[in-house]
Amino acid sequence: MEGMTTTPSDTGGRRRAERLAWLGYAVIGLMATAYGAALPELVQHLRAGYGELSLLFAMQSLGNTVTYIYANHLVDRHGTRGVVLVGFLLFAVGTGLEPLTASLALWAVLAFVAGVAFALVDVGASRLVSDLYRHEQAVAFNRLNLWFGAGAIAAPITIGILSALGLAVTLVFALAAALSLLGAVGMATVREVPGEPAEPGPGLRGNLKLWRSEPWLRSLTFLVFAYVAAESGFSAWVAAFVHVRGGLPVSVASLYPSAYQAGLMVTRLLIGPRLPGLRLERVLLVGAIVAVASGGFVALLGHSPALVLIGVMAAGIGLGPAFPIVLTVAGREAPRREGQVFFFVFTSLAMASLLVPWAEGQVFARLPELAIALTSLFALAMAVLATRLGRDTGRVRQHSPGV
Numbered sequence: 180m181e182g183m184t185t186t187p188s189d190t191g192g193r194r195r196a197e198r199l200a201w202l203g204y205a206v207i208g209l210m211a212t213a214y215g216a217a218l219p220e221l222v223q224h225l226r227a228g229y230g231e232l233s234l235l236f237a238m239q240s241l242g243n244t245v246t247y248i249y250a251n252h253l254v255d256r257h258g259t260r261g262v263v264l265v266g267f268l269l270f271a272v273g274t275g276l277e278p279l280t281a282s283l284a285l286w287a288v289l290a291f292v293a294g295v296a297f298a299l300v301d302v303g304a305s306r307l308v309s310d311l312y313r314h315e316q317a318v319a320f321n322r323l324n325l326w327f328g329a330g331a332i333a334a335p336i337t338i339g340i341l342s343a344l345g346l347a348v349t350l351v352f353a354l355a356a357a358l359s360l361l362g363a364v365g366m367a368t369v370r371e372v373p374g375e376p377a378e379p380g381p382g383l384r385g386n387l388k389l390w391r392s393e394p395w396l397r398s399l400t401f402l403v404f405a406y407v408a409a410e411s412g413f414s415a416w417v418a419a420f421v422h423v424r425g426g427l428p429v430s431v432a433s434l435y436p437s438a439y440q441a442g443l444m445v446t447r448l449l450i451g452p453r454l455p456g457l458r459l460e461r462v463l464l465v466g467a468i469v470a471v472a473s474g475g476f477v478a479l480l481g482h483s484p485a486l487v488l489i490g491v492m493a494a495g496i497g498l499g500p501a502f503p504i505v506l507t508v509a510g511r512e513a514p515r516r517e518g519q520v521f522f523f524v525f526t527s528l529a530m531a532s533l534l535v536p537w538a539e540g541q542v543f544a545r546l547p548e549l550a551i552a553l554t555s556l557f558a559l560a561m562a563v564l565a566t567r568l569g570r571d572t573g574r575v576r577q578h579s580p581g582v
Contacts, residue, residue, distance in 0.1 A: 200304035201326040208330025215415040216335035216433040219422045220348040225283045233540020238287045240533035242294020247525040250302035251518040259307040266299030267363035275356030278349040317454035321503040331440040342430040395571035400523045402564035407531035412554030413439040415536045425484040442495020459504045460569030467562035469497025474555030
């Protein structure tokens with residue numbers, strides 16, 4: 180496979196390790212849209228309002244936040260194999276028990292467990308791919324995120340089919356549990372994950388010292404927050420938005436997060452092979468501008484489901500390259516220090532996931548258009564930060580040609 184220096188004895192192990200990373204990203208993609216797509220049905224299943232159901236986003240993101248702080252340290256200490264394996268097992272527990280209860284309190288606890296698993300699999304799989312593809316990280320991260328998109332598209336489609344057949348939409352969480360068990364078995368049978376381990380991180384104090392000394396890292400951290408915040412309106416709340424404002428049945432409304440993820444997939448498929456030759460910060464800027472326009476389009480035309488569908492897909496097209504580019508910039512600007520840089524990337528991601536969907540839930544209960552329109556404001560912040568990131572990283576390469 181491209182980007183890897185292999186011998187006949189390790190090629191098979193590398194391929195298997197990467198495929199397990201793909202499966203992990205498919206599972207976290209599934210869980211990234213499952214709650215949002217199921218919201219209209221969960222209102223009935225859990226006998227709760229939309230404002231109360233935003234607790235599920237908050238609890239999953241709280242699990243993310245707590246775990247992202249320590250996940251890179253765990254990878255440095257125990258390796259990607261152990262971290263991803265534990266993540267798969269926790270996913271199986273957290274998502275496997277959800278269909279068995281109608282208690283909102285228990286769902287909140289299980290969402291927290293799933294959030295812990297999400298972070299372990301996310302960081303472990305990202306670090307695994309970073310180790311395997313030192314010289315072609317942009318293409319490798321883009322390929323990895325395609326599997327995230329596959330899972331994120333599959334969840335709303337599955338929920339729509341279940342609803343149309345009169346079956347419980349909570350069965351989508353049982354699907355996540357089954358895939359997680361499959362991943363756990365696969366990872367348990369891999370004796371060793373090939374690749375070059377990154378240097379162990381210097382701890383929280385050393386991480387903060389790096390963050391204070393590198394302007395590009397500060398820009399990248401805030402950009403990740405803005406990106407996730409912009410994305411949450413399309414992935415977490417758009418199904419409920421078109422159900423409430425457009426009057427669509429659950430079986431149709433649940434497909435809208437898939438439309439957003441389809442936009443992500445289109446961009447990643449088209450741009451992936453070209454990423455090594457592009458100015459990545461400029462790609463981020465253009466994508467953010469597209470997302471700004473799309474958020475406003477969706478908010479203004481919420482009464483028209485067909486036009487909202489166009490706006491949601493356009494937003495996905497704009498934001499598609501964002502996360503693969505963020506991971507690539509992190510590895511490019513701080514080679515062999517991915518653990519330190521990923522600490523800030525994933526912690527910022529977790530904080531945005533924790534705060535924004537919950538806050539949008541409180542706004543949504545009163546003014547749905549405003550909740551969706553907030554996506555444009557965060558995308559605008561992302562555009563500003565992409566410009567700043569391009570300037571900061573340009574200075575790094577000008578003064579440090581060997582980086």
